[in-house]
Amino acid sequence: MSAVFDARSDLAVPAPARPHGQGRADAAPEVISVTDLTVADPNGRPVLDGLNLTVRAGERVGVVGESGSGKTTLALALLGALRPGLRTAGGGVRVAGEDPLALRGRDLRRLRRHTVAYLPQDPAAALTPTMRVGALVSELAVRRTPEDAARTLRSVGLPDGRDFLRRFPHELSGGQQQRLALGRVLAAGPAALVLDEPTTGLDVLTQRLVLDEVARLAAERNLTLLFITHDLPAAARLTDRLAVLKAGRVVEEGPVDAVLGRPRAAYTRELVHAVPDIGEAAARPAAPAGGAADTAPVLRVSGLRAGHGRGRARVTTAQDVSFRIEPGECVALLGGSGTGKTTLARCVTGHHSPDGGLIELAGSAVPGPLRGRTLDQRRLVQLVAQDANGSLNPRRTVGAAIARPLRVLRGLGGEAAAAETERLLRLVGLDPQWAGRLPRTLSGGQRQRVAIARALAAQPRLLLCDEVTSSLDVRIQAEILALLDGLRSRLGLGLLLISHDLGVIARMADRVLVLDGGTVREQGPVAEVFAAPRHPWTRAVLDAVPSVRGELAGRAERTPAADESRPRETAVDGV
The missing domain is CATH 3.40.50.300 (P-loop containing nucleotide triphosphate hydrolases)
Structure with a gap:
């Protein structure tokens, strides 16, 4: 569902949206074409392994998968921006007929501005903190008058008054920052938009507003969308087609209704099953009424008042x-x-x-x-x-990160600290041998386990x-x-x-x-x-x-005829 925004706030009134799937036709030209793409790291290990994906004009395609599956590498390849150390080992990429990995300098900047735009997970990273809203909107725009800047802000549901134009990014809410980043990249008139986890960290109301705003603008401008996400309900809300990545390969692909509603690959079923459900609250055992009579609460807050400024x-x-x-x-x-x-x-x-x-x-x-x-x-x-x-010092090993609170807060050092570090790593499910590794060599989940172990070091x-x-x-x-x-x-x-x-x-x-x-x-x-x-x-x-089941039911209501096509499963060992 699309939304009409009240420019004075982040609130929205529901408005009709085009049904998912409308305007898609196999005859539409290819905007994004990925053919047998293999990207390898410095050790020759494939990050993307023979990946194939086609996105046609006006289509909304989601790419889902766990950390390390290659989602972000795919997004960066479309922008010609592979991370240092990665190299193309086979296949290729075409965006509107051009190879972004072969472009340099002015040609690459032109592609990123007018052909394929990128909306990152953290909008603050895309907004120069010392530039005001008006300057940020005008920076990439084809036309740069104050009236055009105001029109761009209105198009993404933001206020267009002089006061708002003079604000800095840190003076905006998270949802306003994300919509500002969206309006900024769309002001250049790109044909395609790559969204990399754009709603992570937003509350559910703001998340829905941002997704619906993207859907409305995509329908109005016939934008091609590639939505990179680990959020399956968000993918169900925004996309028409879904590709599921595991270890750099597509293990399942098809209409989002079929992939999420009737998944064929075991890996896809695991992802769907793992989505948290608010219905779990009813199944939880009741919390104890309180601690033992002689046990104080670990935290008691009474009449707390606080503010800023x-x-x-x-x-x-x-x-x-x-x-x-x-x-x-x-x-x-x-x-x-x-x-x-x-x-x-x-x-x-x-x-x-x-x-x-x-x-x-x-x-x-x-x-x-x-x-x-x-x-x-x-x-x-x-x-x-x-x-x-x-939160982890990139130059400190895992062991050093855990040893610091052991030394500062508990006075442990030498063999005692080493033994306690080993115990804490085992406690959070990590091999003690990882004490010598740097944070950048770990996955997101592994880094979070290290952060928990470091917190537990203080007892x-x-x-x-x-x-x-x-x-x-x-x-x-x-x-x-x-x-x-x-x-x-x-x-x-x-x-x-x-x-x-x-x-x-x-x-x-x-x-x-x-x-x-x-x-x-x-x-x-x-x-x-x-x-x-x-x-x-x-x-x-x-x-x-949002829930997968609820979003799929909503899609069925918005779509004139149910799509009975089945997802295509790609044979991958172990899924």
């Missing part, structure tokens, strides 16, 4: 927030962008000073600022961040998990969630889970706090809140939760 510019981001977490319990924070989740989490870790209220860790009150806390108090709560790659009572699986594919996501679930049961850890993915919350959390405007609007057991939400925002989010 000074004087009249002061903005309150947390107002009278109170909750607790018992040993072995998982409590989730749910809310949209700017609702206070991050501020609240930073107050708990000591990285943001609250304006008032009380924070207790393991039964003892702790100072707000981290610098005022003792080493023992710092040990009690540890953070596992969303971007494990960014915390509480782990703060900030979107820890949002950038992982569904199979690896399920493994990391199972690891965290096992650790809290085994070690009695409390978990404070920040996530925009309601399926993850349903799978992991015992209780949920719904934040809106810095205030807790409702809280309670996950199954109860999800089954009977009281606050309008909670109801809206639950109504917008």
Whole structure:
């Protein structure tokens, strides 16, 4: 479904969209053609292995697969931008009749601007932080008048007023940044758009708005879309056809309804089965009413107030927030962008000073600022961040990353630290021999396991998990969630889970706090809140939760006739 945007906000009113599949015809010209493409790393190992894929004008094709399957390498090959060390070992690529891997200089810049555009996962990486919105929109545009810039902003549902044109990227919400990046690349009038995980990290309402905006613009401009994603419900919402990649090869390809609704390859079935479902909340055993009488909560927050800025510019981001977490319990924070989740989490870790209220860790009150806390108090709560790659020093080995908190927070060194590092690696499911490896040699899931091991090195009572699986594919996501679930049961850890993915919350959390405007609007057991939400925002989010089954049902309603064609399965060992 498409959306008509209110330029004053991120809200949208549903509007009719063209049914999926309309306008597609085999006679349409090929815009993207990948033929027997093999890309190898410096050791000769194929990253892409004889890959074939054709995308015709106006078609929307999704490419899904787990980390390391070759999705991003394929996207970069279409832009003539293979990562350093990779080389073409066979086959080729054509985009609108040109070979991007053979172009250089001005010709390559022309291709990337006017033929194939790229929308990355992190919009901030595509937006120069020192340029204002108006300049960013005009930079790639064919026509650069203020009126054209305003028209471009309106086309992606953003305000076009002078105040908005003068803002910097950091002054926009995540959804606004992504739509600005979209409008910026489309202003050059490309024939094709490659989207690389563009909705990762966005809450479900914003995610739906961005996907529907892309669909509307693609229909209006007859854009060819290649959607790289690990999010199967998002692929079902946006694409007509799906290619499933494993180890650089297409293992299944066909209409999205058939591939996701009736998958033939075992690997595809595993991916579909691994998608979290909010229905899991009802199946979770009830959380304990509280710890033992002589056991204090691992975290108690009472009347917390916090904000940003000074004087009249002061903005309150947390107002009278109170909750607790018992040993072995998982409590989730749910809310949209700017609702206070991050501020609240930073107050708990000591990285943001609250304006008032009380924070207790393991039964003892702790100072707000981290610098005022003792080493023992710092040990009690540890953070596992969303971007494990960014949180690990690329020049430090896995062993060195884990050894640092052992030395600083526990005073361990030498053989004692080495033995504890080995134990922690085994605890998170990694071979101790990996202690000598650098982060760049690990997959996303492996790096997240290292980040968890490093957090556990401090022997915390509480782990703060900030979107820890949002950038992982569904199979690896399920493994990391199972690891965290096992650790809290085994070690009695409390978990404070920040996530925009309601399926993850349903799978992991015992209780949920719904934040809106810095205030807790409702809280309670996950199954109860999800089954009977009281606050309008909670109801809206639950109504917008994507699922493979729901998106396929929605497609059936939007499509005049069901496509009974079967997906094509490619023979690959082990799938």
